[in-house]
Amino acid sequence: MTDEKRPALPAEGVPADRVLAELRALRGADRATHGGRLFAYVYDPAVPGLDELTAAAHAASAHVNGLDPTAFPSLLTMENALVGAAARLLGGGPGTAAPEVVGNLTSGGTESLILAVKAARDGNPQITEPRLLVPVSAHAAFAKAAHYLRVALDTVPVSPRTLRPDPADVAAAIRPETVLVACSAPSYAHGVIDPVEQIAALAAERGVRCHVDACFGGWTLPYLRRLGAPVPPFDLSLPGVTSISVDLHKYAYAPKGVSVLLHRDATLRAPQYFAFADWPGYTMINPVIASTRSGGPIAAAYATLRHLGDAGYLSLARQTRQAVAGLAEAVRRVDGLRLLAEPESTVVCFTSTDPTLDLFTLVDELTVRGWHTQPQFRYGDLPASVHLTVTASVAPTVPAFGPDLTAAVAATRAAGPVRLPAELLTLTGTLTPDALTPDLVATLVTGLGFGGPGAGGAVGSAGGVGPGDPDGGDRGAGGAVVPERMAAVNTLLDAAPPALRERLLVEFVSLLQRPTY
């Protein structure tokens, strides 16, 4: 990238080939989405030709609007087929325990979860102060749903040993106002499957809906089971499960923008809809949050499933399973690292057992070696950890990971623990989120090595803060420069209580999100 100004709305239009060249140059600053070295954000099956197919499918339907299924029956046909495929995979459909299952496509896991909570809330209009109950390991999108929908959030702890909630704690936490109990299959942070069978039975006993968040790994679990993995029941085969979500843009390997939300029957789904006829325009009937919906992601997901087929997903799950086993073994071989959980799905998550082996420095050292992992901060009894989302594309790179991990560990030990300037530590210890003024944020940003506005950067919103471009590259127009090494930032954030972390990160991200002219 150069610092040449490129307004989005130039006085005169720019020729198509130049525009594309500019886009490619911008993309050059991103982390590589292919190549099997990125362990978060991107789900890559490394299937030759799939990108071309999905790009063509996306383009064919990009301008079609899902707002009105009668005007664009192509989208309705594809949506119903995708919902049917997800239902079949997750224990529903004709001849199963959930023959009446219905569902919709949403834009992603967060939207699916918000709608599951909305359906539960509006399905219980008699409850005036509705509550949602989840394990603390449930995805943050549940907190977002609770926040947006003004539903109170109750949490139960997870055991530091199993990383799962105790069903007895769930039973004790269900209140008369609880409209939904949710759990994960598997959880994002650690990749473990909650005791869904017990939790769903408890919820059913109390007449409360139970949602299974299978957004992350739900598409792989049935395949892993077919390959011999001991996957417990987690889906619509359990009578107490009233809804379940699975993201096609994760392990179904579809391009971004598609998740499936299933309900056991149409009555349970009914309160998910929003309908409005009390205005002079068209009557709005929306099953999901968005009204206008591009057909692009739907068509791309349809093309992905049709092209890969059941056999394709089984083979991709086999590759992923081998990759997970190889990566976990590489971690086990390192003195001072411990798997936080024995892998039971597609996540490898480890922590440090040795104070001289700083996890955040290790993440930086892996980045320098071309491996992008995701730091996770300490939480309650749970130590800080490093998360690896493993996809099929990782399989060929596994042999290279072990030696690089060993080298990164040696470099981390040589560097010693992160030392933060004393005034920063004092600030973190004494600051409350409300006291965080723009001036203080500016001091922290500079103190932590973030540059001023002008060169762009990346802040990982799904966990710890990811390191900047290891080549030290500038990251396009707008925002602030993210330092190459993030250990200091992550150490500071790790030391801060969650409310302060949230506030600091909002301020950091807000600094990045400034218009360019």
Ligand SMILES: Cc1ncc(COP(=O)(O)O)c(C=O)c1O
């Ligand atoms: C278990 C789980 N649920 C929900 C979500 C939210 O999905 P999205 O980022 O597509 O909104 C994620 C994302 O990683 C997830 O892992």
